[in-house]
Amino acid sequence: MSKKGRVLVAMSGGVDSSVAAVMLHEQGYEVIGITMKTWDYASSGSSSKETGCCSLDSINDARALAVSYGFPHYILDIREEFGNFVIDNFVEEYLAGRTPNPCVLCNTHIKWEALIKRANHLDCEFIATGHYANIREENNRHVISKGKDENKDQSYVLWGVSQANLARTMLPLGKFHKSEIKQMAIDMGQKELAAKSESYEICFVPDNDYRAFLKHQVPTLEKEVDGGEFVLTDGTVVGKHKGYPFYTVGQRKGLEIALGEPMFVLEILPETNRVVLGKIDELQRTQAIVRGYNLVKYASIPESIESLTKIRYKDKGTMSLIQEDGDKILVDFLEPVSGLAPGQSAVFYEGNDLIGGGIISRS
Numbered sequence: 118m119s120k121k122g123r124v125l126v127a128m129s130g131g132v133d134s135s136v137a138a139v140m141l142h143e144q145g146y147e148v149i150g151i152t153m154k155t156w157d158y159a160s161s162g163s164s165s166k167e168t169g170c171c172s173l174d175s176i177n178d179a180r181a182l183a184v185s186y187g188f189p190h191y192i193l194d195i196r197e198e199f200g201n202f203v204i205d206n207f208v209e210e211y212l213a214g215r216t217p218n219p220c221v222l223c224n225t226h227i228k229w230e231a232l233i234k235r236a237n238h239l240d241c242e243f244i245a246t247g248h249y250a251n252i253r254e255e256n257n258r259h260v261i262s263k264g265k266d267e268n269k270d271q272s273y274v275l276w277g278v279s280q281a282n283l284a285r286t287m288l289p290l291g292k293f294h295k296s297e298i299k300q301m302a303i304d305m306g307q308k309e310l311a312a313k314s315e316s317y318e319i320c321f322v323p324d325n326d327y328r329a330f331l332k333h334q335v336p337t338l339e340k341e342v343d344g345g346e347f348v349l350t351d352g353t354v355v356g357k358h359k360g361y362p363f364y365t366v367g368q369r370k371g372l373e374i375a376l377g378e379p380m381f382v383l384e385i386l387p388e389t390n391r392v393v394l395g396k397i398d399e400l401q402r403t404q405a406i407v408r409g410y411n412l413v414k415y416a417s418i419p420e421s422i423e424s425l426t427k428i429r430y431k432d433k434g435t436m437s438l439i440q441e442d443g444d445k446i447l448v449d450f451l452e453p454v455s456g457l458a459p460g461q462s463a464v465f466y467e468g469n470d471l472i473g474g475g476i477i478s479r480s
Contacts, residue, residue: 123147124243124287125236127228128183128190130175132310133247135182136298137289139305141245142186149239150183150190152176153231155199155223156321178310195231202226204321208334211327211362214385215460218274219319221474225277225411233282243287250275251291252283259283260414261471266294273430273464276474277411328363338362345390347374350383350399361385364392367400367456401453407446407463410475414467417441424465424472426450428457439465439472446475 126138128150142148154176176192183190203223210217232244249264250272259280264270278286290298302311318325332339342360349355356374358364364372368382372394381400384393405428412418418441425434426448438449448463457477464474 121145121147122242123149123240124245125149125151125232125239125241126245127232127247128152128179129247130172130178131247131315132302132307132313133249133290133298135179135247135307135310136301136305137245137247138182138188139186140289140301141287142188146243148183148186148188149241150179150188151193151232151235152179152190153193153195153228155195155203155227157196182307182310191235193231193235195227198231199223199227204334207321208331210460211331212335212338212387213460214361214387216365216458217460218462219321220274221277221462224274229278229282229286233285236285243285244282245287245289247290248275248288249290249293249295250288252286252288255414258414258416259286262291263466263469263471264288264291269295272466272471273427273462273474276413276462276464276471278413279411280413283413331362342390345392347372347394348391350393350395355394358392361387361390361392366458397455400455402455402457403450403453405448405450405457405463406478406480407448407475408444408478410446410473412473413471415472418446418472422467422472424467427464427466428454428461428477434466437465445478 121144124141124146126134126141126148128134128138130152138148138150152175180190203219206222207217207219236244248271249266249269251262251264253260253262261272261275261283263272299311319327322330339360342362345358345361346354347356347358355376364382364385366382366385369379372380372382374380379397380394381397382392383395383399386393418439421438421440424437424439426437426439427434435454436451438451440447459477459479461477462474463477465472
């Protein structure tokens, strides 16, 4: 074994995880590559060509790179545990009138746990991924901070990773810009890898049509929810919709209803199959309740502290006061935010450091 230790690297076949693996290999770590197959397109009813991290091409690319650098590579089929947890939750959340964030759930409960489990089996002290974020140890905590490349920073999706798992995690790309990583791939003689297009779709919704995916997963759904009512905040019925699971808070396009001015989805009421509409100013909120949270930088928040709170991955964030209150975090935004969608993640930052995050709740 290398003096630096043995590390299990999650390799998707893309440029980021490939460069991360080679970087660690060249730094003197004993690298073992592993590619996790989480999904296949046939299960979603899609006839599209399989692409992305679960495709055969991506698996072959990861294996070929490992072979060329002389380190072992394994394929791990976790489709059953992924489907039972992430996809079941995805469907259940939409049926409950919420908007899920499956990438956060997958990182927290599936990928990291699967990697740690296999790392133990392979006697690896560490695991590594190609995420653009950083980890350091401070005050007996393993603290995640934003990646150097603000446009690629992925700390938002890592808020749920436990301290025990962070203690064994390496994120080699956190101190680099994406352009630097692509150049490293070219310098490695991997021009095709550097030129690979990136997918920002949910891996199990390859055509980015979550409504079609829900209909495939629940064949009776469309018939059960079609014809519900669009209502205003005062209860006035203004039209019919195609089913409450097919809408999200903050949505404006695709409502197929004309009321003389732009209208937005304010609230989804699954118990009555109603979708509440309103004007842009009615969409704004100054408070949020966050449940199922995980703290990263601190073990607890003894009193209200100031934080930049992001309510979506690409959200620039809003300054807020946050405070623990039993099993929830109370968020007071210092200026109104729009599109606060139950089911999405609220993630809290102190400067570049990740304080923690949780799931936005109705109450």
